[in-house]
Amino acid sequence: xxxxxxxxxxxxxxxxxxxxxxxxxxxxxxxxxxxxxxxxxxxxxxxxxxxxxxxxxxxxxxxxxxxxxxxxxxxxxxxxxxxxxxxxxxxxxxxxxxxxxxxxxxxxxxxxxxxxxxxxxxxxxxxxxxxxxxxxxxxxxxxxxxxxxxxxxxxxxxxxxxxxxxxxxxxxxxxxxxxxxxxxxxxxxxxxxxxxxxxxxxxxxxxxxxxxxxxxxxxxxxxxxxxxxxxxxxxxxxxxxxxxxxxxxxxxxxxxxxxxxxxx
Numbered sequence: 001x002x003x004x005x006x007x008x009x010x011x012x013x014x015x016x017x018x019x020x021x022x023x024x025x026x027x028x029x030x031x032x033x034x035x036x037x038x039x040x041x042x043x044x045x046x047x048x049x050x051x052x053x054x055x056x057x058x059x060x061x062x063x064x065x066x067x068x069x070x071x072x073x074x075x076x077x078x079x080x081x082x083x084x085x086x087x088x089x090x091x092x093x094x095x096x097x098x099x100x101x102x103x104x105x106x107x108x109x110x111x112x113x114x115x116x117x118x119x120x121x122x123x124x125x126x127x128x129x130x131x132x133x134x135x136x137x138x139x140x141x142x143x144x145x146x147x148x149x150x151x152x153x154x155x156x157x158x159x160x161x162x163x164x165x166x167x168x169x170x171x172x173x174x175x176x177x178x179x180x181x182x183x184x185x186x187x188x189x190x191x192x193x194x195x196x197x198x199x200x201x202x203x204x205x206x207x208x209x210x211x212x213x214x215x216x217x218x219x220x221x222x223x224x225x226x227x228x229x230x231x232x233x234x235x236x237x238x239x240x241x242x243x244x245x246x247x248x249x250x251x252x253x254x255x256x257x258x259x260x261x262x263x264x
Contacts, residue, residue: 001035001038001039001042003020003031003035003038003039004031004035005019005020005021005030005031005032005035006018006019006020006031006032006035006036006039007020007059008039008042010050010051011197012201012204013050013051013052013053013201013203013204014051014052014053014054014055014197014200014201014204015043015046015051015053015054015055016054016055016057016193016197017036017039017043017054017055017056017057018056018057018058018059019032019036019056019057019058019059019063019064020032020059021059022058022059022060022061022062023060024065024068025060025061025062025064025065025110025111026058026059026060026062026063026064026065026116027064027065027066027067027068027069028064028066028067028068028115028116029067029068029070029071030068033090036093037089037092037093040093040096040097040100041093041096043100044096044099044100047100047101047102047208048101048102048208048209048211048212049208051102052102052103052200052203052204052205052206052208053102053103053104053105053200053201053203053204054100054102054103054104054105054200055105055106055107055193055196055197055200056104056105056106056107056119056120056123057106057107057108057109057192057193057196058108058109058110058116060110061109061110061111062109062110062111062112062113062116063106063107063108063109063110063111063112063116063120063132064111064112064113064115064116064119064120065111065113065114065116066113066114066115066116066117066137066138067114067115069141072141072143087146090146090147091148094122094147094148097119097122097123098122098148098219099216099219100215101208101211101212101215101216102203102208102211102212103124103125103200103203103211103215104122104123104124104125105123105124105125105126105127105196105199105200106119106120106121106123106125106126106127107127107128107192107193107195107196108120108126108127108128108129108132108134108174108183109128109129109132109189109192109193110129110131110132110133111132111133111135112132112133112134112135113133113134113135113137114135114136114137114138114145115146115147117134117135117136117137117149118145118146118147118148118149118152119147120134120182121149121152121153121156121182122147122148122152124215125184125199126177126182126183126184127183127184127185127186127187127192127195127196127199128174128177128178128183128185128186128187128192129174129186129187129188129189129192130173130174130175130186130188130189131174131189132173132174132177132183133171133172133173133174134171134172134173134177134182135169135170135171135172136149136153136165136166136169137169138166138169139166139167139168139169140169144166145166149166150162150166153165153166155222156180156181156182157180157181157182161180174186202263205260205261206261207240207243207245207246207249207260207261208245209239209240209243209245210240210243210245210246213236213239213240214236216236217229217232217233217236220232245260248260249261
């Protein structure tokens with residue numbers, strides 16, 4: 001598919017998705033929201049095959065400014081069912097993104113507001129520049145967080161801090177975001193994308209089965225009791241142990257050959 005407000009580039013098994021609506025600070029309006037949904041669907045079919053990791057970033061001075069206010073105004077005029085349908089479409093895309101069996105990395109190059117904040121923390125790992133800002137801005141226009149933020153945010157920062165960020169809708173900078181556990185690393189702006197892509201490229205030889213299983217099991221860890229979690233761990237290890245990748249990796253280890261996957 002040809003995109004007009006999104007860029008999708010694949011190099012060395014790393015897919016880079018770039019929100020490309022810089023004049024609107026990459027707000028999820030125009031064609032961008034639909035193109036993002038199409039790209040996530042494409043990546044779902046390729047992840048673990050010719051794609052081993054995905055980087056999500058924004059063009060220009062923002063990562064993503066959230067929802068397009070003109071579109072939200074149109075939703076209000078159309079009535080509740082129109083908004084319900086839009087939310088369900090967003091959740092379909094979100095679930096596909098969360099279920100991708102490869103690491104997803106947000107490279108936050110500027111403001112991540114509203115849905116932009118939500119999509120950043122819906123990624124497995126977040127890198128940010130020191131000028132990045134995170135704003136759970138929904139309260140400023142009388143809305144509640146969407147794109148999964150009310151599910152994901154409390155799991156990252158705890159319930160009390162999540163309530164504070166949502167109810168105040170205040171700006172937080174990169175250092176505070178890192179201290180809260182929202183950002184893994186702060187990177188110089190001129191190195192951000194390269195750093196994220198280099199980090200992502202290290203997964204090229206990782207087991208797609210093991211990575212996908214680990215993401216799936218840990219993704220449900222906070223709502224799973226211990227017995228269920230251990231049963232899921234058992235099923236996961238049985239599946240990974242039966243994989244060709246595991247057999248080949250063990251053979252190489254025993255033969256004192258270089259490992260298939262070594263982070264260093």
